[in-house]
Amino acid sequence: MTRRVYMDHTASRPINPEVFKAMKPYFTDIYGNPSSLHSSGLDARKALEESRTKVARLIGAENPEEISFTSGGTESNNLAIKGIAYRNKKRGNHIITTTIEHMSVMNTCKYLARQGFEISYVPVDKQGVVDIEKLENEINEKTILISVTYASGEIGTIEPIKEIGKLASNNDIYLHVDAVATAGKIPINVEDEHINLLSISSNDMYGPKGVGALYVKKGTKIQPFTHGGGQERGLRSGTENVPGIVGMANAAEISQGEIEGEGKRLRFLRDKLIKGILSSIERSYLNGHPTKRLPDNAALRFSYIEGESLILSLDMFGIQVSSGSACTTKTLEPSHVLLAIGLAHEEAHGSLLFTLGKQNQAEDVGYVLEVLPDVVKKLRAMSPLTPKEM
């Protein structure tokens, strides 16, 4: 049997068995509705509020009430941006974001632009770091929100959130941070970093899919979009997904406890993988920042070949990774994030994204380093772009 090496954790993660175990009673035994007054309801309510506390602790939120559970990162980003935009439009209609945001931020901003909001897209440098000076220059009296990713899952670069937070807070502008790829991997403190809204997702921390949360700092003026029974302090109506929320909270608690140890282990594997590839494959390059990057993220690119054929070839050896290539997404354009860091279209097409996880060991990195050079060589031999001397 072919060996299986899964290094696509940004796309999906297995649920931690411990988390799964903690969730189980909430499907079959503790099934009450947290809004009910009887003891079954109270038991569910207790689990819900304990979960809120655990998630609040992960991101340094002072009050658990500042956490609202959602269906995932995409909903959290939509709620944060649209909720601030519509609630504060009398104050202004200008939103600042960056050129490297996740689709759920980018397309929400595009939607708001069609509704009459003005959106500024701040560029990043070649390593993916947001240009703070340009961001500051975009601020005007109509600016109500700055929305920035904590780190793009596609290139791994960690942004200077605290500096952006100070800038936002000095100008009395709300700061929303998309921390879906970040939470549970590096320490986050919404108070220290002057963050008003923060999106996180459960599966990115080995919790179940279909659950996420939005931190909304006390006093933030935000409008809900799901109207109904007024759950989650009116911000997100609908009976709470208690098993999912319990799963997310357990995942958050475990991730927080492992941030240092697992982070160190992953950084070591990540650097071994990056160095190994760069030293053994000619014309291979790192996407994103060499040091200010997520512990699990190794984003690389290879000249003269295309990402999808790399993915399919590696899959034949049991190695499962992802790409920033057009052909793997619904559009034909290469990833906007890769273009934003200044890559030419053909460079962006040759990108490959390894995201490491708990199951990956040093031997797995060794196996990738053994297989990848030959795969690249074979595809380059087939490519009309490869120079004759290679």
Added chain:
Amino acid sequence: MYSEKVMDHFRNPRNVGEIPDADGVGTVGNPVCGDLMTIYIKVKDNRIVDIKFKTFGCGAAIATSSMTTELAKGKTLEEASKITRANVAESLDGLPAKKMHCSNLAADALKTAINNYLEKKKVKK
């Protein structure tokens, strides 16, 4: 996503390479779009006696290149010029819809190579 035939041609592409003294060469696509392919043909008595390709692109781009060379090998120039993108896709048991236009370019590269041969012949006369 891909048929077994596409994967077979991707894994074991037929006729990969260049023909240094080719009678006709055709290149289509653009690396900016993520697909670029070159087809080389050798012609004898109005028949394609050898054909090779080089492709930069996704799985579908490589598989369609490989299939096109298989379909064209041994055919007369008239027969080979009639090979369409649809024929290539059909011979591969179909392609995903979004790959039909961006990556299924090899039949066009073949036509370009045949035209290149005919042009060269005209010049010689």
